[in-house]
Amino acid sequence: MKADGGNCSGAAKVHFHLPGLFEFDSFYEVFLPLFRERREFFYPWCDIGSVYGAPADCLWGGGRCGFGEADAEEALALVDAHGISPRLTFSNSLLRAEHLSDRKCNALCRTFSKASAGGGAIVHSDLLARYLAEKYPDLYLVSSTTKVLTEFADFEAELRRGEFSFVVPDFRLNKSFGSLGALPRELKDKVEFLCNECCPVTCARRKACYESVSRKNLGERDDGHRCAGGEYKFSRAMRSPAFIGVGDIVGKYVPMxxxxxxxxxxxxxxxxLLEFILHYMxxxxxxxxxxxxxxLDxxxxxF
Known part of the structure; x- marks a missing residue:
């Protein structure tokens, strides 16, 4: 098996989950037809498992805030046309019972429950997870990396929760190969690795960063916390000991x-985003x- 991303053994398929459901609609209007029609440009072993995101003013949103202006029906129509699952990023970590009645977020759930490839929701709050399971059972649930589960035992316990179809571990568990390799097959199928995080592996305030974003989405006072990682640089992410590149995926993770x-x-x-797609796909x-x-023309x- 080549380490440059050239081959995956047997019938192995890699599913990439891409960002920007509401932010990068103009990009995906160009890229998704290209990916479908010119497959010779791309590795034969890869596909797009989902495109995820949330509108800029989404109360239940988390992870990032202030991005995403696309219309929900148009965003759904775009991914539906290509048979791709849309995921709503509902990873706000500070939700309370009174937030569950939010009209816009419930409308988003109703819209994306109709997704032809199955719609999902990425969640942090157990309160929200229970609400979605009851009210919108057609949405599958993904446990968010914003839970910052840095102990492998906690991550494995999360994998064993039946309500989640996928669990995104904290990126600092990416190279825990001994423990990862010992997982049973049915749990390996639920693991969704965060590949290109730029935050330092030594960061002790990652959960505080996510909570700051959650407060902003709730319209509450900003606590002034700022991410220690600074401006995102793909080159810096590639130097992280937790980085998963295309060679790692083909040479290590798929065989596992x-x-x-x-x-x-x-x-x-x-x-x-295009640079990510060039590297990985x-x-x-x-x-x-x-x-x-x-x-490019x-x-x-x-300049």
């Missing part, structure tokens, strides 16, 4: 029995053709 990988990127520019010798198809000036 894992197939789901999440790419972060909400709140970044679509040019950075595109054959190196066809990357220029993908750039040309998406944006002979009249383009950078």
């Amino acid at each position: 029995g894992f197939s789901n990988f999440k790419i972060e990127g909400r709140g970044l520019g679509s040019a950075v 595109t054959r190196p010798e066809r990357q220029l053709e993908v750039r040309e198809a998406v944006y 002979s009249a383009l000036d950078l």
Whole structure:
């Protein structure tokens, strides 16, 4: 098996979960038809498992805030046309019972419950998870990385919860190969690794960062916390000991029995999203053709 991303053994399939359901609609209007029609540009073993996100003013939102202006029906129609599952990022960690009646968030649930490939919701709050399971049973649930479960035993316990179809571990567990390899097959199928986190592995305030975002989405006072990671740089993420690159996926994770990988990127520019797609999904010798198809032409000036 080649470490450059060229081959996956047997019938292995890798499912990438991409950001920007509401932010990058214009990008996906160009990219998704390209991915469907020019498969020779991309690795044959990869597909798009879902596109995730939330509107900018979403009360239940978490992880990021202030991004996402696309219309919900239009966002659903776009992914439906390509048979891709949409996921609502409902990972607010500070929800209270009075927030469950929010009209906009409930309307989003009704809309995305109709997804032809099955709609999902990424959740942090157990209160919200119970509410969604009761009110919108057609939405599958994903346990959010915002829970910051850094102990493997806690992560494994989360995997064993029957209400979750997928669990995204804290990125600092990405290289816990001994414990990961010992998981039974049915639990490996539920693991969805966060590949390209830029936050330092030494960060002790990651949960506080997510709580700050949750407060903002609730319209509450900002506590002034700012992420220690600073401006996102893919090159810096690649130097992290927790980074999972395409060679790692093909050479290590797929042979161990894992197939789901999440790419972060909400709140970044679509040019950075394209770089993620080039790295993870595109054959190196066809990357220029993908750039040309998406944006590059002979009249383009950078400055």
